[in-house]
Amino acid sequence: MENRKTVIPFYRKPKGAGVFKSILILAILIATPASAGPILPLIQAAGTWLTATFGATVGAAIAQFGISFVVSGLIAAVSSKKMGGQQQLIRELLQPTSLPVQRFVYGKFRAPGTPAPVRVIDDILYGCFILNSRESAGPFTVYFDKREVEYTGNPYDFSGTGGVASNEPFVDHCNFWIGKGDQVSPPALILSEASEYFESTDGWRGLTVLWVRLDVGGNSKRQERWPATPPEVMVDGEWSLVRDPRTPLADPSYSSNQALCVLDALRDNPIRQYEDENLWLELFEWSADVAESDFPVKGGGNIKRFSINGILAFSENAELETLIEPMLNAGASRLIRVGGRLGMVPATYSAPVMTITDVFTDTAMNFEKSPPASTLVTEVTAKYTSPERMYETASTPVYVIPGAQAEDGGKRRLAQYDLDFISDHRQAQYVAAIFGRRARMKRSWSGTLPASAFDLVACSPVELDFPAPYHRQNGEYEVLSIHPGLDPIGKRGFAMRNVAELRENSEAIYAWNPATDEQDIAFEAFDPNIGGVKLPGDITTVSDASTVLISGDLSVARILFTFAPSLSKSVTAYEWQFKESGGLWQTGGSIDKESLNGSGDIFAFLAAVKIGTAYEIRVRAVGTNGASEWVYSDPVTVSAGSYLAPAPxxxxxxxxxxxxxxxxxxxxxxxxxxxxxxxxxxxxxxxxxxxxxxxxxxxxxxxxxxxxxxxxxxxxxxxxxxxxxxxxxxxxxxxxxxxxx
CATH class of the missing domain: 2.60.40.10 (Immunoglobulins)
Structure with a gap:
């Protein structure tokens, strides 16, 4: 869109200037922060630059004179069909390997144990399981084959018997010790009993590990106690000890703050550590403030806005920025690079810091109003890691972006985002909505801005305010990239030019009303028992005219109760009992396992009941391996339906x-x-x-x-x-x- 004759206040190249030749300052000044020193006084004081750049007072900084662009996190990658994420990573880390994968566990999470040395002497298994490739915060809860191990004693004391299991089926058959990274040797008990396999130097110092001494025990409950050898080890607790740039003199402490965890991964990873001089710490401080701000939820109260809970596994062949992309997605954050320094921009709205009315017109301006329809989503969902489902992948309910489908002509387009480092469905719902709304930002602009735009960097919010005929391009945008350069003007000097690319921005991207936007999720109870008869399903009861037994002139009110069969193959029948609410249980009888209704559920009737009286029913499955626990119904009041005879x-x-x-x-x-x-x-x-x-x-x-x-x-x-x-x-x-x- 070029019109060099239009009378508008756009910058033009002065008469007499030679052929335009842009000199990118990056080539001259990107090497170190010190190289920007002579230029800074010509711009403004460093203490106010961030405010002018992002519209938020986030501290002082040194303006880096060079290219600025979004590194990652602009729009989350739509989920692929292949299996992946935390669920797949947990499965891989549970497998024994000669070279355990280096991993950092962040936030509160249930981390898998990778078997390191595991040895068996007679009926005793001795072993060590790697949980975290560095020190951890704690406290912790241990699970064997998804069953919690209750204990007495002190599992952090390597000089004694550690944690001694106190619950079935582990009681008298399990000791365990947890090393949070400060341990110097294996537990003394293991060294004394298995010295031929373990030495005092095998402490895994600096790593978080679980040491175990497991007794196989008698044959009667061996399969129930230890269905796998070695057992599947999971340890739940608070892991990440991270530094906070807002309190630089403080020791590392536990935090699940998304920004602090991302910063920790950049600073302390085993692949390529970032030095503080290469990081824009003030932006990470701002992001940390946003992440720990209160986020109202539908049930009342607040949670932290952006938390991280998960495992970051390192690979020598992967780029660090790629590895931490899922951590950025947990807060819909963006990494930006400004003149060689890496910063993080949080998912929060900032009003425009600059209104742009002037641009150079001797280079092309490109304005796109409507991207391909396939990129515009109308509804979103997310895959997240659910603690309520034993840390397996779950999906949030579909969130329909208000007005999007009508705006796009009635066509539905669903996007699903991978948010593996989120373990709270409410955070996942919000972040997915942010990504969906960002994807709907249709307008983009690129062109050359004058020297007044020098303060802008990637993600700076701006407003375009052009006169006619360019006014259709006006509105709020954010900077995707900006390249400062110098244009020679004869022999007298240079004119600064800023080649920029902008994308539409809106406060509506970050809007969220928990009362109307947050959707409820139903969680199913998990039964970790192994080897026993499995429970039948929940009991459903009905008592109305449809359940009345009519024989000639005789009518009998009844309660119909149904439930899904037990999944145990050994079940032969179902025992049931009943009582008036508040009374004693009475024997109801036995139901054959083949007593199925049209829906495949077991059914039976409770008769000889009093109309208007409340009853309760309980059922359990009975088989060759014993009986399950009881399943209880809610109270049901007996009714024969509506009355059939009018009043006298x-x-x-x-x-x-x-x-x-x-x-x-x-x-x-x-x-x-x-x-x-x-x-x-x-x-x-x-x-x-x-x-x-x-x-x-x-x-x-x-x-x-x-x-x-x-x-x-x-x-x-x-x-x-x-x-x-x-x-x-x-x-x-x-x-x-x-x-x-």
Whole structure:
């Protein structure tokens, strides 16, 4: 879009200048921060530069004169179909290997143990499992084959018996010790019993490890206790000890702060460590503030906005920036490089720090309003690591971006993002929404900006405010890249030019209302028991007209209960019991495993129950290997459905000496079986009490009853109701009254 004759305040090359030749300052000044020294005073004080650059006061910095661009994290990679992420990594780390993978465990996570030396002497297994390739915070909880090991003693004391298992099936068969990285040798007990396999120098100092002494035990419970040899070891706890640039003199401490964990990976990784002089620490401090800010959730209260919980595994053949990409995605953050220094920009909105009205027009301006439709998503979901599902991969509910589908002509486009370092579905839902909205930012612009844009770097928020006919390009953007350069002007000097690429930006990208945007997730309880009979499914109960047994003139109210069969192949039948709520359990009987309904569920009826009474039912599976635990139903109140017979009709009430004779006529209905008469001193059924009945009678018949023992002048109001063949009561009739004399 070039128009050199249009009268608008765009920069143009001065007359007499030679052929334009851009000299990128990167080639001259990118080497070290010191090289920018002579230029800084010509720009502005370093203490205010970050404010002018990002619109946030994040401390002082040294402006680096060179190319600035987004390194990673602009838009999260859409999930691939292949298996991967934390779930796959955990499986790999559980396998024994001659050269254990170096890994950093961040946040609160359940880390797998990689078998290092594992040896068996008679019926005792001795071994060490590597958990983290450096020191860790703790405390920790140990799991064998997904079952928690409860213990007595001190697992951090290598001089004694360590943690001694106290729960079944491990009691009397397990000792374990946890080295948080400060251990110097194996546990003394292991050295004394297995000195031919372990030496005092085998301490794995500097690494977090789990040492075990496992007794195979007798044959009766061996398979239940140790279904695999060695067992699958998982250790849950708080891992990452990281430095915080906001408190540079403090020792490393535990944190799951996303920005601090990313900074830690850059500083302390075993591949290529970044020195602080090559990092823009002020941006990491800003990102840490955003990450630890309160994030309101639907259930009330707050969580931290961006946390990291997961394992970073290192590979010599992988680029560090690629390895930490999933950590950046956990907070929808971006890495930027500015003149050789690496910084991190958090996922938060900043208002434009500069309004651009002038550009050079002797180079092309490119404006794209609508990218390919395939890049525009209308709804998003995310894969995250779920603690509630034993740290396996789970998916968030689909979040529909408001108005997106209508804006795109009604076509749905779903994007799924890999967020393996997130372990809270609420954070995952929010981050996925950010990525989806970013992907919908349709407008992009590129061109050459004047010297006033020198302060801008990648991710700086700006506003374009061009006059007509370029006003359609106006709006909020953020910088994707900017290349400062010098343009020679005759023999007198240089004009600064900034070749920039911009992308649309909006405050709406980061908007989130937990009450309407956050979606609930149902979690299933996990049963880690091994070897026993598995539970049947949850019990569903129904008691209404559909469950009534009718035989001729006889009706019996019942409770139908159903449940999914146990998954154990050894099950032969199901035992069940019942009780009135608050009462004692009574034997219900046995249900054959083949008693299946059309949905494949086991079913049975509880009969001989009282309408209006609440009952509870419990069921367990019985097989050749014993019985499962009981599964309990919620209380269910017996009902035969809606009443079938209407209320009696009031006929008369006649006062006598100390009594009243009241007459009701039963309904002319074949479903009628009996009626009751209630009385009160006022016209309020809520204050009435039963005085006659139930009286079993024929339909369409008048009955007179006399209430005696009344005082002269006492007014009484009477109500009646019917009972049908199912025992269901009708509503009460209208009242009728009289006064005793």
């Amino acid at each position: 009709t009031p006929i008369s009430a006649v006062g006598g000496s100390g009594d009243i004779a009241v007459t009701f006529k039963t309904p002319n209905d074949n479903d009628f079986r009996a009626f009751e008469t209630w009385g009160a001193n006022s016209d309020d059924i809520g204050l009435a009490s039963l005085i006659f009945g139930p009286i079993y009678a024929a339909p369409n018949t008048s009955f007179t009853q006399v209430e005696s023992g009344l005082t002269g002048g006492q007014i009484r109001f009477y109500f009646a109701r019917s009972f049908d063949r199912n025992g269901q009561a009708s509503p009460f009739s209208a009242s009728i009254s009289a006064t005793a004399s």
